[in-house]
Amino acid sequence: MRLLHLTVAILLIAGRTAFATPCQFEAQGEGRVAAVVDARSVRLDDGREIRLAGIETTATTKQALTSLLAGRDVTLRGSNDTPDRYGRQSALVFIGESDTSVQAMLLAHGDAMVSAEITDKDCAAALMTSEAEARRQKKGSWADLSAIKNAESSDDILAGIGRFVVVEGKVLSVRQAGAMTYLNFGRNWTRGFAVTISKRTLPAFEGAGITLKSLESKRIRVRGWVEGSTGPRIDVRLLGQVELLGANEPTGVKP
Structure with a gap:
């Protein structure tokens, strides 16, 4: 009987752990x-x-x-x-x-x-x-069609400079220059929208099994503060700022 009670107790504890509510920090x-x-x-x-x-x-x-x-x-x-x-x-x-x-x-x-x-x-x-x-x-705010920016509309994104925005689009190329990797969404690198990722951020992507080069030709959603002058930029410092989208996923829907 004691063994049965112990087994039940262990199962209850395991159940509570398995279905624990997230974000319950100290x-x-x-x-x-x-x-x-x-x-x-x-x-x-x-x-x-x-x-x-x-x-x-x-x-x-x-x-x-x-x-x-x-x-x-x-x-x-x-x-x-x-x-x-x-x-x-x-x-x-x-x-x-x-x-x-x-x-x-x-x-x-x-x-x-x-x-x-x-x-x-x-x-x-x-x-x-x-x-x-x-x-x-x-x-x-998501009822507004402009809440999610189109990566091809660089002027629209640049208008949000200094603000936190969400952008979706297809990565046309991935280029490295020194310690910085650029995810380019436009063919004009100086004026098109781009995501910048520094070398110190790479371990987070690698730890998640993601190589930046693999994002080429993929549709992604990226969030962050808009910077830049001639072309808009978002500097990605956290893995969670980038989401890979499904090929046919409609705007605003997470796979």
């Missing part, structure tokens, strides 16, 4: 939201300023965040509670005892975009799934 404290500072930061009643990790904002993020969090008790979770240079603590935020992060809620309603800064594989996948569902259903 608790970093609790508090009540006293104010929404901006589209991705809140201030707790003890004075701490919390920056929502894992997302970038849209035009509707602040309003949605206010509706979700104003006056609510929250739990903070993350892998590092060291404040940034502005004194903000970066964390995933959970309302009360909820297992779903506020970030996932914002993403699921199209009120935010995944930033790719969460490196935990399961958590990153869960956040991306929330965003993908909103894209699929054209919710929130």
